[in-house]
Amino acid sequence: MDILELSELSVRIILGTLGLTAFGIIFGLFYKGIDRKLSARMQGRIGPPLRQPFRDVAKLFAKENIVPDHAIPWIFNLIPLVGLIAAISILLYLPIGGFPALFSWGGDLIVILYLLLIPSLSLVIGGFSSGSPYAIIGAQREMATIIAYEFPLAIIIITIAWKFLQKGATNVFSLATITATPVWNQVTGPLGIIGFAILLLVLLLVTPAELSKIPFDASEAETEIAGGLLVEYSGRNLAMFYLMDGVKTVVLASLVVTLFFPYNLSPLLHLASYPGMALDILFYLFKVFLIILFSVTLIRVAIARLKIDQIVYTYWIPLTLASLVGLILVMWDSVVMNLFSSA
Amino acid sequence: MFTLESGSGFWNPLLWILIVFIAFLLLYGIRGFGRNTYKKDTEQTKAFLSGNKEPSPDEMHVKASNLYWGFTTSLNNVYTALRKMHTGNTSDYVLWFVIILAVLFLVFGVM
Numbered sequence: 441m442d443i444l445e446l447s448e449l450s451v452r453i454i455l456g457t458l459g460l461t462a463f464g465i466i467f468g469l470f471y472k473g474i475d476r477k478l479s480a481r482m483q484g485r486i487g488p489p490l491r492q493p494f495r496d497v498a499k500l501f502a503k504e505n506i507v508p509d510h511a512i513p514w515i516f517n518l519i520p521l522v523g524l525i526a527a528i529s530i531l532l533y534l535p536i537g538g539f540p541a542l543f544s545w546g547g548d549l550i551v552i553l554y555l556l557l558i559p560s561l562s563l564v565i566g567g568f569s570s571g572s573p574y575a576i577i578g579a580q581r582e583m584a585t586i587i588a589y590e591f592p593l594a595i596i597i598i599t600i601a602w603k604f605l606q607k608g609a610t611n612v613f614s615l616a617t618i619t620a621t622p623v624w625n626q627v628t629g630p631l632g633i634i635g636f637a638i639l640l641l642v643l644l645l646v647t648p649a650e651l652s653k654i655p656f657d658a659s660e661a662e663t664e665i666a667g668g669l670l671v672e673y674s675g676r677n678l679a680m681f682y683l684m685d686g687v688k689t690v691v692l693a694s695l696v697v698t699l700f701f702p703y704n705l706s707p708l709l710h711l712a713s714y715p716g717m718a719l720d721i722l723f724y725l726f727k728v729f730l731i732i733l734f735s736v737t738l739i740r741v742a743i744a745r746l747k748i749d750q751i752v753y754t755y756w757i758p759l760t761l762a763s764l765v766g767l768i769l770v771m772w773d774s775v776v777m778n779l780f781s782s783a
Numbered sequence: 784m785f786t787l788e789s790g791s792g793f794w795n796p797l798l799w800i801l802i803v804f805i806a807f808l809l810l811y812g813i814r815g816f817g818r819n820t821y822k823k824d825t826e827q828t829k830a831f832l833s834g835n836k837e838p839s840p841d842e843m844h845v846k847a848s849n850l851y852w853g854f855t856t857s858l859n860n861v862y863t864a865l866r867k868m869h870t871g872n873t874s875d876y877v878l879w880f881v882i883i884l885a886v887l888f889l890v891f892g893v894m
Contacts, residue, residue: 456802504820545793545795572832573832584853611791666833676818
């Protein structure tokens with residue numbers, strides 16, 4: 441690598457990180473505003489204005505940043521920042537706005553899965569470092585939730601990778617491979633479509649647990665353990681966790697879009713250059729909105745909070761079985777179609 | 784450059800460290816705009832316990848085994864069956880070993 445390439449890469453890394461940080465935070469808060477407004481309307485309330493999450497962050501920055509007596513101060517202060525940074529770093533590996541990922545060569549789907557764990561773990565560590573029994577109970581529940589939803593999530597990722605491997609693709613975990621030929625184009629018959637539809641549904645139900653949203657928010661449970669792992673957080677530290685939640689929402693919705701709906705409108709309408717790019721960005725933002733509408737807004741308005749044993753049961757029994765059924769259907773897809781074609 | 788490849792997966796740790804470093808500088812700066820003061824050694828720094836007096840940390844310790852409560856309750860049938868198998872009797876464990884070995888011999892013998 442010569443000096444010109446190195447400097448170009450450096451500029452890409454710096455501008456990419458700055459740009460996607462701004463994108464993640466602004467749109468994370470914007471989608472949070474939409475979610476709050478829509479859920480309020482569904483419950484017969486007027487709801488806060490769309491800019492309310494921005495005001496919340498501004499207000500948190502003006503509030504006292506209290507560190508409890510029994511907390512471990514350096515972990516307590518550092519960990520919200522770590523969670524937010526990890527959530528933002530994922531954006532650089534994901535295709536955003538209909539464009540290819542900025543650094544698709546820098547990490548694959550497995551790396552993204554590991555990076556997705558860091559914000560959740562930062563909540564757990566923050567809870568344990570708070571020195572409050574409510575926070576410790578919340579942190580334990582968050583850990584149990586993580587262990588529960590990782591199982592079906594792993595099956596989904598493995599199924600997608602297996603399908604690409606069967607089709608002779610190299611780098612089966614690469615997002616560039618997955619977006620180049622979407623999963624729906626890989627199937628040969630109805631069994632594969634049903635299988636991937638089941639896996640999509642399971643992924644949409646894993647999303648609220650990843651985001652600690654109702655009905656999977658036993659770790660926070662305001663009415664029961666007073667906010668759980670966030671109970672002792674205030675001021676700018678809480679603002680960091682608030683921003684992390686917004687960014688992670690965009691990350692997860694973008695991941696669902698990347699895995700299952702990486703389509704753009706511009707080739708369909710034969711648009712090129714700036715109009716095409718603008719259309720693709722708008723279409724991507726709309727797809728992200730639809731994912732958030734289903735996975736976050738509709739589910740949290742419709743269903744009451746589950747207990748932690750019900751959360752574990754939901755992920756380990758029905759959803760794991762559903763994802764295994766999806767896996768088997770995807771595996772049988774080509775076999776059954778071959779039988780029909782040979783007959 | 785510096786991309787680690789496992790045959791099926793790949794990642795570049797150096798790139799991630801650079802991204803994290805830049806994001807850290809930016810967000811640490813943004814965090815700096817927030818207020819960093821609070822009233823030390825006041826009621827404010829006591830843990831919130833719904834108005835109850837805060838006991839010593841030893842007395843309000845939450846056992847780590849609580850973590851598994853969700854699993855032991857929701858998968859109660861599985862755990863009950865597993866507990867029944869764990870009799871603590873060595874001859875039972877040897878019997879399990881012999882049975883599983885016989886099954887493995889059968890499986891590999893047939894294959």
